[in-house]
Amino acid sequence: MAAEFPSVAAARAALLTGEVTAVTGAFGFDSTGKAALLAPHEFGETTPLRSRPVDTVVTDRDITPAAVHADRVRAVLDAIDEGRVGKAVLARTLHLTLDAPLDPEALAARFTPGSDAATTTAFAVPLDAAGRVGHWLIGASPELLVRRTGRVVTCHPFAGTAPRGTDAVSDRAAVESLRASDKDLREHAFVVDSLVDALRPLCCELDVPDAPRIESTPAVWHLATPIRGVLADESVTALDLAALLSPTPAVCGTPTAAAADLIAEIEGSRDFYAGAVGWCDASGDGEWLVSIRCLELDAAHTGVTTWAGGGVVAGSDPDAEVAETEAKFRTVLTALGL
Numbered sequence: 001m002a003a004e005f006p007s008v009a010a011a012r013a014a015l016l017t018g019e020v021t022a023v024t025g026a027f028g029f030d031s032t033g034k035a036a037l038l039a040p041h042e043f044g045e046t047t048p049l050r051s052r053p054v055d056t057v058v059t060d061r062d063i064t065p066a067a068v069h070a071d072r073v074r075a076v077l078d079a080i081d082e083g084r085v086g087k088a089v090l091a092r093t094l095h096l097t098l099d100a101p102l103d104p105e106a107l108a109a110r111f112t113p114g115s116d117a118a119t120t121t122a123f124a125v126p127l128d129a130a131g132r133v134g135h136w137l138i139g140a141s142p143e144l145l146v147r148r149t150g151r152v153v154t155c156h157p158f159a160g161t162a163p164r165g166t167d168a169v170s171d172r173a174a175v176e177s178l179r180a181s182d183k184d185l186r187e188h189a190f191v192v193d194s195l196v197d198a199l200r201p202l203c204c205e206l207d208v209p210d211a212p213r214i215e216s217t218p219a220v221w222h223l224a225t226p227i228r229g230v231l232a233d234e235s236v237t238a239l240d241l242a243a244l245l246s247p248t249p250a251v252c253g254t255p256t257a258a259a260a261d262l263i264a265e266i267e268g269s270r271d272f273y274a275g276a277v278g279w280c281d282a283s284g285d286g287e288w289l290v291s292i293r294c295l296e297l298d299a300a301h302t303g304v305t306t307w308a309g310g311g312v313v314a315g316s317d318p319d320a321e322v323a324e325t326e327a328k329f330r331t332v333l334t335a336l337g338l
């Protein structure tokens with residue numbers, strides 16, 4: 001049985017004392033809360049995942065209604081007007097009940113590159129260490145929170161989204177309007193500014209492009225900014241960086257604490273959604289993804305919970321926010337064969 005760590009602090013201590021040579025797993029939206037981190041016996045050895053078709057039959061479905069989400073967006077717009085936050089990211093929750101259990105690793109394989117839901121890195125994390133016995137966090141996030149390789153730190157934040165078009169012409173038009181969207185550029189700048197503020201004191205070099213570029217998943221276009229820094233102090237590990245940077249304003253908001261309070265008031269607890277998934281070894285190297293475009297499978301493996309969110313800033317349109325969540329739900333729904 002691999003060692004399990006129910007918090008980032010416990011995993012960090014085990015790495016520091018040399019008790020383990022690596023940790024892998026997930027921590028939640030609240031990085032100080034319950035985590036599901038473990039030390040695999042043979043770190044680095046993974047079983048190749050094979051994508052198999054799934055025949056999913058949904059027997060029950062419960063989603064945050066579009067009208068409720070639109071009202072919540074209006075509530076955030078009011079909070080922005082009142083000066084409580086500059087940006088907050090609101091998410092809808094979708095619960096599905098399936099007629100037959102899903103195999104967690106076979107489902108994760110449905111997210112791997114080349115599959116219909118392909119984005120970047122697929123993961124399947126058992127959540128037992130966090131007390132969610134038998135539950136799994138499964139998905140494929142396109143968003144790199146942070147990677148540390150020696151002294152080099154890389155972040156690749158996304159913020160600002162447009163649903164993909166249905167044909168080449170509308171898809172191109174979606175890119176052009178995203179590139180020119182003042183609202184999306186402001187949404188994006190909150191994230192880059194916050195990462196730069198957090199990294200600047202830790203880095204002796206920091207390269208930040210002047211303007212975001214466009215990247216895609218099969219479901220959406222995003223504004224993205226690759227950030228590269230060189231650590232002044234090599235003792236700062238990838239896990240330290242992930243816990244420091246998460247949640248970024250890509251999934252939370254600005255200021256962080258005020259946005260997290262607003263989200264908790266409106267949505268309730270997010271658990272593992274919008275936290276981080278990844279690994280860190282004893283040298284401090286590691287890689288953490290933002291846990292979005294993912295689902296939690298319950299202990300019976302028939303209950304699925306998934307989330308889709310988007311950033312709200314002054315000028316956001318409630319109906320467009322609803323449409324953005326519909327597009328983002330596609331990644332998980334496609335993986336489920338729905």
Ligand SMILES: C=C(O[C@@H]1C=C(C(=O)O)C=C[C@H]1O)C(=O)O
Binds near residue numbers: 159160250
């Ligand atoms: C919150 C999500 O996505 C995040 C929010 C984005 C946005 O508001 O434009 C874009 C990418 C992600 O950083 C999600 O997919 O649930």
